[in-house]
Amino acid sequence: MITLTTDFGIKGPYVGEMKGAILTINPEARIIDITHSITRHSILEGSFVMEQVVKYFPPNTIHIGVIDPGVGTERRAIIVEGDQFLVLPDNGLATLPLKWIKPKAAYEINLKKIEGIIGRPISSTFHGRDVFGPAGALLDLGYEPSRLGKEIDLERIVKLDIEPKKKDNFWILKVIYIDDFGNIILNLEDYGKPEYIKILGKEILYLETYGKVKPGELLALPGSHDYLEIAVNQGSAAELLELRVGDEVEVELVYKEG
Template identity: 85%
Template sequence: MITLTTDFGVKGPYVGEMKGAILTINPEAKIIDITHSITRHSIVEGSFVMEQVVKYFPPNTIHVGVIDPGVGTERRAIIIEGTQFLVLPDNGLATLPLKWIQPKAAYEIDLKKMETIIGRKISSTFHGRDVFGPAGALLSLGYEPSRFGKEIDIESIIKLDLEPKKQEDCWLLKVIYIDDFGNVILNLENYERPKYVEILGRKIPYLDTYGKVKPGELLSLPGSHDYLEIAVNQGSAAELLGLKVGDEVKVKLIYGEG
């Protein structure tokens, strides 16, 4: 089973080309489109989406992620092997899904070896079609990842700085995702349940679900992904608060009446 997460969009031929490359190698491959609508070049957003997908897929699933603004540069193309496989550029995209696959080894894909295996030249600007997709297809056929290149230190894989930072009685957090409803997801998990969350000068009640406030009102909640979420019932918290993925915000969790 191969999942695809990209920022290719659906207008052009890119997704189709990548699927064709996969199916040429393994016509029986089961391909699951997660999304091709990651905000262009947003590695943070792609990492969050891949994390959520990895959490709910069975062992040995091959997750191909292509959010790759550095395509064709010196950045590495890698395979991470664990309970599942990650096939992606080494640009921080692995940061969040890596937590869930119990990684045991990682490999840098040798482009010359890949050219020999697939029997054609690799484009310098479309590694989704020519590198990552084919690597996923070959893994699905049982190829050992060591056939693609040398093993590398797992600790050398690039990680995004997504650790929440404590500042006195506040947290300095990052927006790691905004969904189609405008819900703002922040990089704080495993926290004690507060009564209120203070963000951008607003004191917002912490509740269990959206319908606990009137339409148009703000609330905070654990969300379905276990990260701190800011939302508006039947509205967009991102628009109301003027937030976008990657923004840093100071957040205070209030445990009393405040």
């Protein structure tokens, strides 16, 4: 089973080309489109989406992620092997899904080997079709990743700086995702149950779900992805607070005394 997460969009031929490359190598491949609508070049957004996906897929699933603004440069194309596989550029995209696949080894894909397998030159601008898709197809056929490239230091895979930071009574948090409803997901887990939060000069009640406030009102809540979430009932918190993925913001969590 192969999943695809990209920023290709759906207007052009790119998704179809990548699927064709996969199916040429492995006609029986089961391909599942996660999304091709990651914000262009947003590695952080792509990493969050891939994290959520790997939590719910069975062992040995191959997850191909292509958000790759550095395509054709010296950045590595890699495979991470765990109880599932990640096939992606080494640009930080692996940061969040790594937490869930029990990684045990990583490999740098040898482009010459892939070129020999696909029988044509690799494009310098479309590694989704010519590198990551074929590598994923071969893994799905049972190839050992060591046949596709040399082992590299798992600890030296590029990681995004998304650890929450404490400053006095505040957290310095980063917006790691904004969904189609405008809900803001922040990089804080395991924070207990505050009474309310303070952000951008606003005090926002912390509640269980969206319908606990009137339409148009802000709330904070435990999102379905286990991160702190800020939302507007039937509205967009991102628009109201003017926040985007990657923005940093000071947040104070206020708990009941006693």
